Amino acid sequence: MLYLPAMSNKEIARKFNLLGKVMELHDENPFKIRSYTSAYASLRKVSSPLVEMTEEQLGEIKGVGKAIVGKIIELRDTGNMATLQRYVDITPAGILEMLQIRGFGPKKVKVMWNQLNITTPGELLLACQENRLVALKGFGMKTQKALQEQLEFYFASHGQSHYAYIIDEANELLGLLQDRFAQDLVEITGEIRRRMPVVSAIEILTTASEEEMEAFIMELTEDAPEVLSFKGFAVEITQVEEEYFGMEQFEKSASKEFLEAADIEYEPYEEEESIFLEWDMAYIDPEYRESAIAVDQAKSGTLPELITNDDMLGVVHNHSTYSDGLHTLREMSDYTRDNGFQYLVMSDHSKAAFYADGLKEDQVIAQWAEIDEINASYDDGFRVYKGIEADILNDGSMDYGDDFLSQFEVVVASVHSQLNMDMDKANRRLIKAIENPHTHILGHMTGRLLLSRAGYPVDHELIIDACAANGMIIELNANPQRLDMDWTWIPSALEKGVMISINPDAHVRESIHYMQYGVNVARKAGLTKNQCLNSKSASEFALWVDSLKG
Ligand SMILES: [Zn+2]
Ligand SMILES: [Zn+2]
CATH class of the missing domain: 1.10.150.110 (DNA polymerase beta, N-terminal domain-like)
Structure with missing residues (x-):
């Protein structure tokens, strides 16, 4: 039986x-x-x-x-x-x-x-x-x-979390632990320190007693979860001797490939920096400790200067109440300007996106008039650009005619419908859109949602080649669920001279700050500000937009 x-x-x-x-x-x-x-x-x-x-x-x-x-x-x-x-x-x-x-x-x-x-x-x-x-x-x-x-x-609370939804709690816990165990070393380590897009636990490295720390964390939690956790997030504690703290931190904050390439003996180092000094390498930020290339660069003094949040000067790919955004055009632009950015590229949905109130031609024309008014009202050079997120239709064509499409200043081309495609179909569909002379930025390349939807399969090399051949820029969609194209493909794009645009795809004005999550993973990929479209200053960006007309 x-x-x-x-x-x-x-x-x-x-x-x-x-x-x-x-x-x-x-x-x-x-x-x-x-x-x-x-x-x-x-x-x-x-x-x-x-x-x-x-x-x-x-x-x-x-x-x-x-x-x-x-x-x-x-x-x-x-x-x-x-x-x-x-x-x-x-x-x-x-x-x-x-x-x-x-x-x-x-x-x-x-x-x-x-x-x-x-x-x-x-x-x-x-x-x-x-x-x-x-x-x-x-x-x-x-x-x-x-x-x-x-x-x-x-x-x-289901095993894995998007970085963006765990980071605040991780920092809060770190603060509490550093207060309570003030005599000891307490730091965040592992996936969060490496700024991985998806994280499975808040990993803590400490010289304090693991038992005491566990007991303290359990006191903070009201119910009794099966695993040690803080506010629903799993917590893992690693206790280490003080003299090995830096060594352990180093080992926990890098990919396998990086550690193999670095090939550093496990010895007592209290501080991570000493490891780099002693092994003749420039200091590498934990998020960039991904590839063997990073090790070579650190040894030869050719580390890239990784992009930072401060390098982000403009905000590209945004929605307003014209389509499915929550805030008006004026609210979007004022907010972006008030937050210190120099330009905003609006890109509401195009007419095929009926589910998102995509814009018919006359609505677009009304939006352009309002953009002109808003731009005229600013006296500091802040500028709103007339863009669109144009739907790539099933056959790869765009949903506005060429004449109309060519009148936008910036065109983000994205797939939003019929996501069930095999790789051949997806490649053909994307490449046709890339080859369209009126498209400029390829939006969320695969349509994936981290921890939820794989996205349609694409041949990344092929798509990147097509972008290189057509002067197309690839979006790194910075919505923490998307982070699409995946950062691991950025080096290949850079090698082929394709620029990346770190776009928030904001549907609410505060979501322009999603860009930081894009910056996080772009740093993992070694992106510098010169290779990022929206790190351009207002005048450089205006030049770029001008160049699209020619
Ligand atoms: Zn989209
Ligand atoms: Zn969008």
Whole structure:
């Protein structure tokens, strides 16, 4: 006989809860749904093990009828419930995942699925960031914001998190630990220190006692999680002798390739800097400790001067209320200017993007007039550019005619629909758009969402070659979920002379600060300010825009 670990009452109850939810999702009989939901409510309260009860005993439980008894027995004997499995089979895995998110019931999930075609939690988070929920019936700004926070937490508490959603908590914990263990060394290490786009834990390196630190962190947490954690984020502590602190920090803050190339013996170093000094290398920032090339550069004194947030002078690829942004053109430009930037390239959605209120030609013309007014109102040279995020259609053509498209100052070309493509199709589609003489920047190259959606497959080398041949700039979309094109391809683009534009794709004015996450990963790739489009000063950028007309 097949050995099955006995199911707990909670596990059994949860199956009925899920059954109720998926049936609601698929518009089943509300009466049946209610019976499963109430079975869930009563089964979880039963104190003796359900698996040890007889049919008669099960039948006596309040709210448990014959059909449910049968399903409990099926679960007990086979570990499965055929009815539930039937619904699970016809429901995308990501939809099932969304049903597990607290405060997000089947009704809302269904609206997302049917009306926005969202099938994963990551797509849902992007939809919140891009204001897609506000327009839906039954959803408002408040729901969207609450859901966005819920989702950020959801990712954080499910093993891996986007860097952007963990960094504040990591720094907060670091501060608390440095206060409490003031006599000891306490630093962040590992993936966060390397500014990886996706992080699995807050890693702490310390000379303090691991037990004491664990106890302290546990006191900070109210509930008792299975793993050591802070505000829902897993925490890992490594205790090290003071004289090895620098050595351990060095080993934990680099890729395998880098460490092999550096080939440094494990010896006592209290400070990381001493390692570089002693091994005749210039100091390398942890995020750039990725490749063997970095080691060579450090030894030969040719390290690139990595781009910084201060080098970002303009903000490219932004949305306003003309399409799916939350803020008006004026609010977007004032905010960008107030934050010290020199120019803003607006790029609302083009007309094919109906789901995002893409702009018809007459709306574009109205926007241009408003941009002229806004520009005239500034006396410090701050400038708003007339751009567009033009949809790359299924066959690679653009959704405005050539004459119209050529009148924009900057054209970001992006794929937003029919993402299910094989590599050949995707390559052909992108290359046709790249070869279009009126496109300038290739937006989010693969459409991927980190931890959520792989994106369509592309031959990166081929696409980069096409960009090089056509003077196309590649976007590093800085939305922390996208970070697309992946930073590991940036060196190849740079080698071929293709510039990178670090774009926030802001749908809310504050999201222009997403650029910092792009800068983080661009630094991993060795990007310098000369190779970045929006590190150009106002006058250099104006020259570049002029050059596009010729
Ligand atoms: Zn886009
Ligand atoms: Zn966009």
